[in-house]
Amino acid sequence: MVAGKKTENIMKTYKHKPLIVKAIQWYRNGDHPLDYKEDIFSDITGERITREYQKENDWEGQVIRRYRSPYVPGETLCPDCRVEMRFHGWIDDNSVMEPIVCPGDYVISNDEGKHYPCSPSAFEELYDLVDEEPETKI
Ligand SMILES: [Zn+2]
Numbered sequence: 349m350v351a352g353k354k355t356e357n358i359m360k361t362y363k364h365k366p367l368i369v370k371a372i373q374w375y376r377n378g379d380h381p382l383d384y385k386e387d388i389f390s391d392i393t394g395e396r397i398t399r400e401y402q403k404e405n406d407w408e409g410q411v412i413r414r415y416r417s418p419y420v421p422g423e424t425l426c427p428d429c430r431v432e433m434r435f436h437g438w439i440d441d442n443s444v445m446e447p448i449v450c451p452g453d454y455v456i457s458n459d460e461g462k463h464y465p466c467s468p469s470a471f472e473e474l475y476d477l478v479d480e481e482p483e484t485k486i
Pocket residue numbers: 426427428429430431436449450451
């Protein structure tokens with residue numbers, strides 16, 4: 349826009365671009381396909397802990413962590429889904445409002461590698477399944 353030159357401001361019609369996302373429905377620790385994406389090393393012994401070992405021994409997921417809070421007892425009922433908070437997950441995304449994942453929520457993954465929860469009702473209203481090929485990599 350050239351400074352000082354006013355363009356005619358006419359209301360136009362636009363169509364929202366389609367938004368394609370990857371998502372999974374999360375129910376419990378370890379459900380996210382990237383939860384055990386890589387071997388890790390013990391802080392204490394330096395020992396390698398394989399992806400398989402983590403999964404077989406129900407280690408905390410690397411994407412969806414186990415929800416715990418010193419201020420919220422695990423037996424507290426979630427105000428959204430009425431399930432005890434100890435069955436919830438949370439996403440460690442370094443934000444102030446770390447997203448809590450209710451059992452049954454969809455977890456949407458964007459191109460930047462961020463993950464965020466979406467309630468089943470909102471997800472099913474907004475998204476249709478594009479393909480039914482099993483997708484393990486996001
Ligand atoms: Zn909940």
